[in-house]
Each structure stands twice: as structure tokens, then as C-alpha cells.
Amino acid sequence: MNILVYLIPISLLLGGFGLGFFFWAMKTRQFDDPEGSAARILRKDWDDRPQD
Amino acid sequence: MSSHADISAPFEPERGGLAACPACAVAPSAQSIAALAAGQGANIMLSLPSAHCAACISTVETTLMQEKGVKAARLNLTQRRVLIETDTGVTAAQMIAALARAGYEAFELNPDMLSSTQTEKVSRDLAMRLGVAFFSMMNVMLLSVAVWSGGDGATRDLFHWISALIAIPTVAFSGRPFFASAARSLAAGRLGMDVPISLALILATAISLYETTQGGHHAYFDAAVMLCFFLLLGRYLDHRTRAIARSAAHELAALEVPRATVLLKGTTEAVRPISQVGLGDIVRVRPGGRMPVDGVVIAGHSEIDRSLLTGESLPSFAGVGTQVLAGEVNLTGPLDISVQATGRETALHRMADLVAMAENAKTRYTSLAERAAAWYSPLVHLLSFAAFGVWLWITQGDLRYAINISAAVLIITCPCALGLAVPAVVTAASGRLFRAGLLIKNGTALERLAEVDVVVLDKTGTLTMGAPVLVNSTGHPDTVLRMAMALAAASLHPLAQSLHMAAQARGITAAHVTDIAEVAGYGIEGRYQGKTLRLGRADWVGAEAMDVTATYLRWGDLTYAFAFEDRLRPGVMQAMATFAAMGKTVHLISGDSPGPVAAMAQKLGITHWQAGALPQDKAQLIAELTAKGHRVLMVGDGLNDTAALAAAHVSISPASALDAARVASDIVLLGADMGPIADALRIAVQARRRILENFALSIGYNIIAVPLALVGLATPLAAALAMSLSSITVSLNALRLK
Numbered sequence: 001m002n003i004l005v006y007l008i009p010i011s012l013l014l015g016g017f018g019l020g021f022f023f024w025a026m027k028t029r030q031f032d033d034p035e036g037s038a039a040r041i042l043r044k045d046w047d048d049r050p051q052d
Numbered sequence: 053m054s055s056h057a058d059i060s061a062p063f064e065p066e067r068g069g070l071a072a073c074p075a076c077a078v079a080p081s082a083q084s085i086a087a088l089a090a091g092q093g094a095n096i097m098l099s100l101p102s103a104h105c106a107a108c109i110s111t112v113e114t115t116l117m118q119e120k121g122v123k124a125a126r127l128n129l130t131q132r133r134v135l136i137e138t139d140t141g142v143t144a145a146q147m148i149a150a151l152a153r154a155g156y157e158a159f160e161l162n163p164d165m166l167s168s169t170q171t172e173k174v175s176r177d178l179a180m181r182l183g184v185a186f187f188s189m190m191n192v193m194l195l196s197v198a199v200w201s202g203g204d205g206a207t208r209d210l211f212h213w214i215s216a217l218i219a220i221p222t223v224a225f226s227g228r229p230f231f232a233s234a235a236r237s238l239a240a241g242r243l244g245m246d247v248p249i250s251l252a253l254i255l256a257t258a259i260s261l262y263e264t265t266q267g268g269h270h271a272y273f274d275a276a277v278m279l280c281f282f283l284l285l286g287r288y289l290d291h292r293t294r295a296i297a298r299s300a301a302h303e304l305a306a307l308e309v310p311r312a313t314v315l316l317k318g319t320t321e322a323v324r325p326i327s328q329v330g331l332g333d334i335v336r337v338r339p340g341g342r343m344p345v346d347g348v349v350i351a352g353h354s355e356i357d358r359s360l361l362t363g364e365s366l367p368s369f370a371g372v373g374t375q376v377l378a379g380e381v382n383l384t385g386p387l388d389i390s391v392q393a394t395g396r397e398t399a400l401h402r403m404a405d406l407v408a409m410a411e412n413a414k415t416r417y418t419s420l421a422e423r424a425a426a427w428y429s430p431l432v433h434l435l436s437f438a439a440f441g442v443w444l445w446i447t448q449g450d451l452r453y454a455i456n457i458s459a460a461v462l463i464i465t466c467p468c469a470l471g472l473a474v475p476a477v478v479t480a481a482s483g484r485l486f487r488a489g490l491l492i493k494n495g496t497a498l499e500r501l502a503e504v505d506v507v508v509l510d511k512t513g514t515l516t517m518g519a520p521v522l523v524n525s526t527g528h529p530d531t532v533l534r535m536a537m538a539l540a541a542a543s544l545h546p547l548a549q550s551l552h553m554a555a556q557a558r559g560i561t562a563a564h565v566t567d568i569a570e571v572a573g574y575g576i577e578g579r580y581q582g583k584t585l586r587l588g589r590a591d592w593v594g595a596e597a598m599d600v601t602a603t604y605l606r607w608g609d610l611t612y613a614f615a616f617e618d619r620l621r622p623g624v625m626q627a628m629a630t631f632a633a634m635g636k637t638v639h640l641i642s643g644d645s646p647g648p649v650a651a652m653a654q655k656l657g658i659t660h661w662q663a664g665a666l667p668q669d670k671a672q673l674i675a676e677l678t679a680k681g682h683r684v685l686m687v688g689d690g691l692n693d694t695a696a697l698a699a700a701h702v703s704i705s706p707a708s709a710l711d712a713a714r715v716a717s718d719i720v721l722l723g724a725d726m727g728p729i730a731d732a733l734r735i736a737v738q739a740r741r742r743i744l745e746n747f748a749l750s751i752g753y754n755i756i757a758v759p760l761a762l763v764g765l766a767t768p769l770a771a772a773l774a775m776s777l778s779s780i781t782v783s784l785n786a787l788r789l790k
Contacts, residue, residue: 004207008214012191019187026179036129039106
């Protein structure tokens, strides 16, 4: 059962990363226009290269 | 579920603590006044109700980017708004015109009114807490599953301790909205839904911590965080719907960007925000413009369209000394108006205030959720305390066991599913309606809409587009039309433009008329083949006036009449068919003269109609119907409809309606199409059924789970299963909404 000493912190850390990314996404307003974001990835406008 | 205190009256703009005078609330922030004054620069925000797909994003953004002076344009598909960054000198009107050419109907919004940062902050705050609760729920559940599947002794204790480390801060952080609301309702002497929720959260956490220190078998940490998560989810959805409703109210207030052209020293023109126009100032209103203020005409003559205020479809004459009211549209000549009242003092706003009072006086509708909460909270407390007492008596004073049982009862009965049942359905339904082009301004509007059995419709501007179309063009020889067309081309008057378009559509070219001059307020004059030619008002032309909207042509001794009819809104027929299919009684009531109203009623197959109605008559009709036990849906757009809109059980107005009418109504129709109103009725009935089903579902779960908890058989595993199953079923049921 000694493996738990590593596994539990690792699982908490990974979960914490997830939480951190969620906070970051909220802060950078990624949830302002969910419908628009879903539609935007289907456009052909900027497919060739990244937008400048 | 919903805390009652924060439902402010919908007409009142959200104010900061600084608004000391009525004007302050209306006045835009200082930095934007400069941009507003010129109606240009920096940011322009438009509402685009018809945008709905990926192609729309490309079309709208490319169209706008091709316009001169546009730096950036971004369409928010969720809110159906486009934000345009521009150089100075670019006006919203240009953008709207560009979008109209691309096939999109757009309305200007006042960005200042939309900066509802407070609501957004609360919504982000709730989302943060929700995220934290989700993270904890997953981790604690991981540990709990290990315990449930046979972990014991030191492993179990260790896992309980780690759970405690995660769960306690989470409950403290994520549970705050509930604790705060519970404290508020206790302070007010009420037993809201949040009291049992808070009690369950605190008791579950405390008892689990105690059990952990004692090396006990059962800890409810997972239940505590799961409760937090599901309840926060319900709260978040509820808040979102209400925030959208509130921002809708703002958006509509923002639809009319208040600006006026003021004459300085009688000569120089300056565009000013309406908040800076004072009494006695002279305001110039150009043809096609809407009166920004109440006042009296001191120079110029013209015709004015009062249909929004009175429902009258015939324009009336305005000359020096004529009293004009804010909201009327100037049709032919420029008018200089001496200001008698501005902003909140205008007849238009006073009317809106009257409506507000009527709304306040109207007993507040108690929603299904509130009714459920009213009997639910006391019952839950009673059950829990009873369980505590009975088990204390049975076990002869085993406090720990008795508290454990009563905590289990609280956790099981905690209104997880109940808290989600209504918000999930309302969110799904208002999302569907928004996509159909309807904005729900009031949280309980959907529920009220489901109860409607009588529909009362206004005519001008509601059933019709408010734009006249020539009806008897075939009744005149081409030569007459050619003459009329030549004169009509010279005017901006809606009848003249419509006449011109009708002639163009028939492939007629204008006759060669010379000396064309518009006589503002009367018509257009010219010379053709040596004789005077006049197109305009009956008395000026010297023709006999007809009962319908018409313009008259005189050439020498001959007179001709051109009759016009208002075009029907698209989707009216479909809506009428749906009303009939759903068994709703339809009434038509209008301030217009009997001729056009009767014709309209016959066209649509409406048997109950009333013409020449004053605003009081409309409100009276609603009151009579309500007294007979009917639930009335009022659809109207004019100032004369506002009292009726406020008095009705639920009301809808089109986006083209006057400010006051939109404020008074619960739902706003964004596009020109009437069809969505029929959809709304159908969806509302369905949503109500789903809400009731969800209640039944969660009561069903409780009926099974509560006895288990009462006899002491509810393990943390059983509690977790009951909670998640019931929450997921009600959410899925809400999504069944079609």
C-alpha cells in the first residue's frame, strides 16, 4: 500500500492542474461566447496558416 | 432556490450607489459622452437577432471589415451581438446599412447600458465555486469509492482524513452563497430553501469530521461536496437565466440611443446626448427622425406619425404651435421644437412610470419553485428533528447515533434534484426561445405563458409591419402612375416612397415633371404638360378623403386616390393557425379606425375585435377578461398598449416597439416574424410539464430514500447514489424539451 504515498499526491496534483486551467480559462473569458467558439472552428477563413 | 429579494423591478436600470438624481441614472458615463454625442467612434455595439451559424460569423465580420474605418468586428453568437471597433467618424447607421445589404437586421445598442459588470461578476464567481466543487467532488469520490469497496482500518481513516482536507475548505468556499442566503432569510424571519441546505452542508461536514477523529465507519464528505456541486449548478443556471433576462431588459433600454440635434443660438447645430438637453432648448428634428423630447413646434411644418403612441395609421399635420410628444416620427419637413420636457419627464416616460406602478401593485406571481419551497423546507426540518428525537429515545440517549441519523435525513432530502428541476428546464426552454428570436425578460414569464387561454392582439405595428404598401396600383392607368411616380421620387414620406416602389415594380418610368417642390406637411407639387400637378393630403390636393390610408393626386381638374395598406408581419397566419389549434380565443383591439381593423379581423378570421380603442379601453378589456377568470396574453407595441401589457397575465412586444411598451412586457420578439410567438406558447406548456415531471421524479426518489434514512439504513453510498441519480434524471428530463 506504500504506492499510495505517491499516487494520492499525484492525483491531487493533476486535479489541481485541471482546476488551475479552469481558473485561467475563466479569467481569460473563454466562456463568453460558447456558441460562437463552437461555430468558429468550422470556418475556412484561417485554415491555411495561423491568423497574424 | 430563488432568493426573492434580488428580483428588482424590471424597469429600473441597475444603479450604482452614486445615482443621486433621476438624470444620473440615465446619463451615460463621462468618458463615453463625447463619443455618444457624435454618435461615432470607439466602439459600436449592434444587436443581430438573426445571426445563428458559422456562416453568419464569416459574413457579418467580413462585411463589417470591408467598411471604411472599421478596425475590428467580432460577433458574439451566444448573445447575438456584434462589437465593432472603429475610427472616429464611423456611425452605427453606416454599419446597420452595411449589414442590411448583407441581409441582416441590426439594431444599435447603447454599450453603456450593457456594462452590467455586477451581474457578470456574480456569474463568474458562481462558476469559480462550481469549478472548485467539481474538482473536490471528483477527488473525494475517488477516495470514498475506495472506502466503500472494502478499505478499512488505517487506510479508511487515512482516506477520510484526506477527504476532510479537501472537503472542508471546499464546503467553506463553495457553500458560501447558500450560507449567506440562509443567514439573510433567517434574519428576515423566513425559512427559505437555503436554510435546510446550509444545515445539511454544515451538519454533514461536522459529523464526518467527528467520525473521522473517532475512526468511525461512515463519513459523508462526498455527500457534502456533491450537494455543493449539484446545488451550485442549479444556482448557476438560475442566475444565468436571470442575468440574461436582466441584460435583455438593458439591451432593450439600450436600443434607443438617446441623442438630439440642438440649435445653439438659433443657428448652429450640435448633436447632444439627451441628458444634456434642457428645458427651453430648441431641438431640430429632420424628416424620418423620432421626436427625442416633448415640446411645441416653433418653426417648420410637416406631417407626423403618431401610430406608436395612439395606434392611428394615418399621419397627422404638424405646424407652428402643434404639441409633439417624444416617440412620434417626423415625416416630411424639418421641425424646430422648443423643449418642454426631456428624458424621464416626457409623456412617454411618465407613461412608463405609471406602468411600473401598475406592475408593482399587481400581486407578484409565485412561481412553481417558490410554492414547492414553501412546503418543502418546514417538512424537511420537521423530519430531521423527528428522526433525531425518536432515535435519541430508542437508543436511550446515544447522541452520536441520533445526530448521524438526522444528518443522513437532511442529506437525503436535500433538494438537489429540486434545486435543479426548475433551473434546468427554464434554461433549456429560454435557450430554445432565444434561438427562435424571443428574449425572456422575466423569470416567471414562461410559467405564466403556459397558463394563457386568451390572446389579445394590437394591430398597427404588431400584426402589421407599420410600413404602408400600395393596394390599388392596378386601378390606375399607367399615365397616372407615371405622374405620381415623378412626384413621389422627390419625397422621403413613407407613402411617397411606397408609391414609388410600387410603380417601379410595375416597370413604369417616371413622367417628365418640372418644377418639383415638396411642400412640407402637405405634399409635393410640380408642373406637367402645362398644368399643376399635386400629390399629397386630400384637403391640400382638393380631393375627397377616403376612410383608409391614402394619398391623392390632382392634375388639372382630375383627382386620383392611391390607397395603402399596412403589410402583414410574416408568420402571422402561422401564429393564428397555432392559436386556433391550441384552442386559444383571439381578440383584436386597435386605436385605428373601424375600416382597417374590420378588414384585418376578417382577413385573419378573428371574431372578437374592437376599433378606436383608447389606452384605457385596452386595459379595460384585459381587466374584464381577467375578471372572467381568463389568463390573458397581450401582444402590443405602442405606447397606447403599455397599460394593457402591464395588466395582462403575460405580455409580448416586438423589438420595434416603443421603449415603454418593451419595458412593460415580459417577452420581447427580436425579429420581424410573428411565428415564434406560437412556438413560445407551445414550449411554455411543455416546459411547465417538464417542471412538474421533475418535481414528481425528485419526490419519488425521496419517497424511496427517506424511509431508509429514517430507519438508519442510509449509508454514504446510498446517499451518493440517490443524489446523483436524481440530479442526472431531472437534468436529462429537462433536455428532452423540443
